[in-house]
Amino acid sequence: MIHTLEPIVEQHPFFLGMEERHIALIAGCAKNVRFESDQVIFHEGERADHFYLIRQGLVAVQCVIPNKGLTTVHTVGPDEVLGWSWLFAPHRFHFDGRAQQPTLALEFDGKCLRGKCDEDHDLGYEIYKRFTQIVTERLEATRMQLLDVYGKRD
Amino acid sequence: MASAIEQPEIAAAAAAADPMLPALYSIQRVRQETDDTFTLELVPEDSHSSFGFRPGQFNMVYIFGVGEVPISISSDPGSLPMLKHTTREVGTVTRAMRQLKRGDVVGIRGPYGSCWPVAKAVERDVVIVAGGIGLAPLRPALYRLMAEREKFRKIVLLYGTRTPEDILYRQELEHWRGKFDLEIQVTVDRAASNWRGNVGVVTTLIPRAPFDPSNTFALVCGPEVMMRFTVMELEKRGVATERIYLSAERNMKCGIGFCGHCQLGAVFVCKDGPVFALNQIAAILGKSEI
Ligand SMILES: Cc1cc2nc3c(=O)[nH]c(=O)nc-3n(C[C@H](O)[C@H](O)[C@H](O)COP(=O)(O)OP(=O)(O)OC[C@H]3O[C@@H](n4cnc5c(N)ncnc54)[C@H](O)[C@@H]3O)c2cc1C
Ligand code: FES
Numbered sequence: 001m002i003h004t005l006e007p008i009v010e011q012h013p014f015f016l017g018m019e020e021r022h023i024a025l026i027a028g029c030a031k032n033v034r035f036e037s038d039q040v041i042f043h044e045g046e047r048a049d050h051f052y053l054i055r056q057g058l059v060a061v062q063c064v065i066p067n068k069g070l071t072t073v074h075t076v077g078p079d080e081v082l083g084w085s086w087l088f089a090p091h092r093f094h095f096d097g098r099a100q101q102p103t104l105a106l107e108f109d110g111k112c113l114r115g116k117c118d119e120d121h122d123l124g125y126e127i128y129k130r131f132t133q134i135v136t137e138r139l140e141a142t143r144m145q146l147l148d149v150y151g152k153r154d
Numbered sequence: 155m156a157s158a159i160e161q162p163e164i165a166a167a168a169a170a171a172d173p174m175l176p177a178l179y180s181i182q183r184v185r186q187e188t189d190d191t192f193t194l195e196l197v198p199e200d201s202h203s204s205f206g207f208r209p210g211q212f213n214m215v216y217i218f219g220v221g222e223v224p225i226s227i228s229s230d231p232g233s234l235p236m237l238k239h240t241t242r243e244v245g246t247v248t249r250a251m252r253q254l255k256r257g258d259v260v261g262i263r264g265p266y267g268s269c270w271p272v273a274k275a276v277e278r279d280v281v282i283v284a285g286g287i288g289l290a291p292l293r294p295a296l297y298r299l300m301a302e303r304e305k306f307r308k309i310v311l312l313y314g315t316r317t318p319e320d321i322l323y324r325q326e327l328e329h330w331r332g333k334f335d336l337e338i339q340v341t342v343d344r345a346a347s348n349w350r351g352n353v354g355v356v357t358t359l360i361p362r363a364p365f366d367p368s369n370t371f372a373l374v375c376g377p378e379v380m381m382r383f384t385v386m387e388l389e390k391r392g393v394a395t396e397r398i399y400l401s402a403e404r405n406m407k408c409g410i411g412f413c414g415h416c417q418l419g420a421v422f423v424c425k426d427g428p429v430f431a432l433n434q435i436a437a438i439l440g441k442s443e444i
Contacts, residue, residue, distance in 0.1 A: 062347055070347035074354050079362055100350050137358075140383075144355045145343050149377040150286035150316040 005030045008106065012053050013079045014130060022123045029112035035059075035099035041082070042097045048085035049110045054078055057103025062096045073145075074138070075100065084131050086110025173410050176216045176261025177203035179237065181254055188320050191287060192252055193228065193240040199259065204235035208269035209294035210401060210429040214409040215239060216261030220250040224406045224424070226291035227265060232301060237262070240290035240322065266409050268429045270295040271399055275371035279308040281363060281393075283384045285356055285376020286315055289322050291401050291428070292375050300334050310337040310365050314356025314380070317342050318349050337364055356380060360387040367392035375401040382439055385432060398432040400439075 006027040009015055015023060033052070035041055041052070044063060052059075059082050060072040073095065076082045085093050087110070117124030179196040186192050198204045207227050216222040229238035243252045254260070272295055280299060284292050299309055315321050321340060331338045339359050341352035352359065356376070372388050374381050381400050388398055404416040404423040411425035419438040421427065426434075 058350075058352070060347065060353065068346070072345045072347055072349060072353045075341075075352050077352065077362070098347070141355045141358050144357070144379065144383055147379055148316070148343070149379045150314075150320065150343065 005032070005106065008055075009053075012055075012106070014053055014081055018126060019122075022120075022126060025116050025120065025123055026108070026113065029109045029116070030106045033105050033107040035103045035105070037099055037101055039099045040096060041099060042093045044093055044096050046093050048083060048091045048093045051081065051083035051086050051108050051110055052105040053108070054080050054082060055104045055106065057105075058100040059103055059105075060098050060100045062098055063094075070096075074141075081131075081134050084135060086114070087127070087131055173263065174408070176214070176222075176263045178259050179203075179262045181256055181258050181260065182236070183256060184254065187240060187322050191240060191242045191320075191322065193238050194251070194254065194260070195229075196237045196239065196260065196262065198235050201235065205265060206234060207231055207237075207265035207294075209272060209298055210269040210291055211265040211267050212291070212409075212428060213237070213239070213262050213264030213266065214406070215241075215251070216263070217247055217250045217254070218259070218261065221247040222261070222263075223247045223251075224266075224409060226401075226428075228290040228293045230297040231294050232297065240287070240293075242287045263409060266424055268427055270373050270429055271371065271431075272298045275299075276305045278306065279310070279365040279370040280306055281310045281312065281365045281370055281372045281388075283356060283360070283372065283374045283376070283388075284311065284313045285380040285384075286320065287322070288374075288376030288380075288401070289313055292373060293323065295373060296330070300330065300336070303334055307369070308337065308365050309335070310363050311339070312356055312359045312363055313338070313340045314359075314376070315340070315342055316344070318345050318351070339363065355383070357383045357387045360384070360391055370397060372398045374398065378403070378439070385436075385439075395432050395436070399429055400432060400435065401428045402430055402435060402439075403428065
């Protein structure tokens, strides 16, 4: 029996409100994956041909900082999206992604979806709109992190 | 009989003859909470100077020979006459405060200011968003909510700090999480890779936190920038402006509305605040010239 991932993709908050035909195209690039705690999902510098929708668990976005070692700069939890480098050249991950807990996710083949976006610009527009929203939210959060609001005032 | 939540609490000391005269409290215990934050547990030298307080109120704490600072009361309103003050060392007075030991005496004037609207939140969800030392003024509200847990719907605490080492009241949070029906989500701005919890600013917890925005009271306390962004996220989620409360901070001198030191637009933080409904201060929040 073939199990389609369409119902899962359709219900994920990230894709809420998308047209059925687009959901079918997106689900065609998806598969279910599971990561053990501490498992590295991707490494900094690797080709970014995937992104993930987290269904359960927690993934840390990490990098090595001189004198501090491996540092977590951000975590991605249930209903959130992990990875946008697949969408923007040069398609390389800028950080490591490591499961902090046993994690269930949908993995999307970025090459496959990029191809479909090139063919169907309506789909491309929807995808870009949603990822731009995520990028904007992360940028705002990063700005706030940089403000170091809990640090001592000068 | 009215419940503890509805009973108006007595603020005996505020009615004291000379409001500028501090009562003497001795330190029963000093608890080091984090690297730069400590809690003083205080009892009155004279039992007559004991007073009740409401969650969110503050005292002017006088360190003899050094100076006086406003510090929120962080203890359980139900465990009088003991008062607790959780303080972060930032400058002259708080540094001197940190040097104090068991048996030392401080002066206390208070309790002053407005309080968290705990009674108004009955039958509703309550979301508490705390940043850094901002958890201290919210802790008494949590004690009150826990004391009458059945009167409230969901209670959610979203707490952000700089690093895992800066988390306040860690043991108590664990205890509450296990004992009460309370959702606690903690996030830190940065962490070493062995931290298994959330990393990111506290506002990132709001979109997915389990509360019903159409029936929620939000209590927010932390650095002003954090409160501004938190308000935006709460409103985006659909929490009504009139049900969002914040605790504001301004430098103070008298603490009782005489000197004008703490003026914020048309309001005095010491007298009209520190807890404000958002619509009272929305227009002036974040304006540097005020
Ligand atoms: C209503 C109210 C309740 C408060 N409750 C608490 C509380 O529960 N716990 C607590 O630790 N503090 C609390 N504060 C803040 C506290 O009053 C100040 O940190 C204190 O007055 C600083 O005095 P100081 O002499 O140690 O520092 P100062 O010598 O006055 O300042 C030294 C340096 O610290 C900076 N600074 C001053 N205040 C703060 C601050 N709040 N945060 C970060 N940096 C600051 C100054 O800009 C300066 O650079 C409260 C303030 C108000 C108005
Ligand atoms: S501190 Fe004097 S008026 Fe508020």
